[in-house]
Amino acid sequence: MANDVSAGITGTSTIAGRLALAVTLLAFGLGYADVIDGVSAADAVSVAHYVGGVTLFVAGLFAFRDHDTLNGTGFVAVGAFWFTWAVSAGNQVSDNAAGLFLLLFALIALSLTVSGGDQLTQGTYGLFLVALVLMAVARLWGPDSLAKVGGWFAVAAGAVAWYAATAALAHWPTALPRRGRAAGRGVTATG
Numbered sequence: 402m403a404n405d406v407s408a409g410i411t412g413t414s415t416i417a418g419r420l421a422l423a424v425t426l427l428a429f430g431l432g433y434a435d436v437i438d439g440v441s442a443a444d445a446v447s448v449a450h451y452v453g454g455v456t457l458f459v460a461g462l463f464a465f466r467d468h469d470t471l472n473g474t475g476f477v478a479v480g481a482f483w484f485t486w487a488v489s490a491g492n493q494v495s496d497n498a499a500g501l502f503l504l505l506f507a508l509i510a511l512s513l514t515v516s517g518g519d520q521l522t523q524g525t526y527g528l529f530l531v532a533l534v535l536m537a538v539a540r541l542w543g544p545d546s547l548a549k550v551g552g553w554f555a556v557a558a559g560a561v562a563w564y565a566a567t568a569a570l571a572h573w574p575t576a577l578p579r580r581g582r583a584a585g586r587g588v589t590a591t592g
Contacts, residue, residue: 412467418460418476419525419566425453425483426529426559433536433552442552446487454484475513475526482506500541507533520576521565528558 425448432442461476489502510530514523535551568575 412464412469412472414460414463414467415469415472416566416569418457418464418472419562419569421452421456421460422476422479422525423559423563423566425449425457426525426555426562428559429453430532430552430555430557430559433548434556435549435552442548443490446490449483449490450487453482454480454487456480457483471513471516471518471522474516475522478509478513479529482509496540500537500539503533503537503540507537519565521561521568525558525562525565528554528561532558 425445428445428448429442431437432440432445435441457476458480461473461478461480464476465473467473486502489499494502507530510526510533513526514530517523532551532554535547535554539545539547539551564573565575567573
């Protein structure tokens with residue numbers, strides 16, 4: 402496009418889904434990163450349950466209705482992750498079970514990362530993938546400091562998801578400019 406601005410996401414269900422994903426990733430990540438005194442990962446459970454689980458799942462169903470397969474799949478799958486995570490957190494699962502669960506959902510994040518979509522979608526799911534792997538390794542084999550680093554990756558993923566939703570609402574750029582062979586002369590590639 403002439404302005405190097407990708408049309409990106411336009412459906413309201415996708416914008417709402419990205420906002421829900423952003424809030425959940427930020428709460429989850431900040432809890433694991435242990436940035437705020439008295440706020441832990443366990444405190445993000447209710448946000449994960451309702452905003453991440455229910456809202457994302459519903460946004461995914463609406464995205465499917467709009468024939469948006471990538472965001473529909475992403476929101477439904479990640480919504481199921483958050484809902485299951487919130488429900489299982491109350492049952493005090495073992496570290497091995499939690500680590501396995503995180504690794505399995507990392508596979509979903511990997512699929513969503515490589516499936517295409519715009520740069521912000523790939524960035525969100527790629528950062529979430531790294532967060533899940535680090536947190537899984539911390540639960541399975543330690544050290545606990547890896548979970549804190551994973552929390553920071555989740556915060557970064559949440560920030561990217563928030564920017565993507567806000568950019569769609571505010572008509573900000575959602576793609577990096579692409580330069581053609583004549584980049585030095587100020588000519589921008591269109592495709």
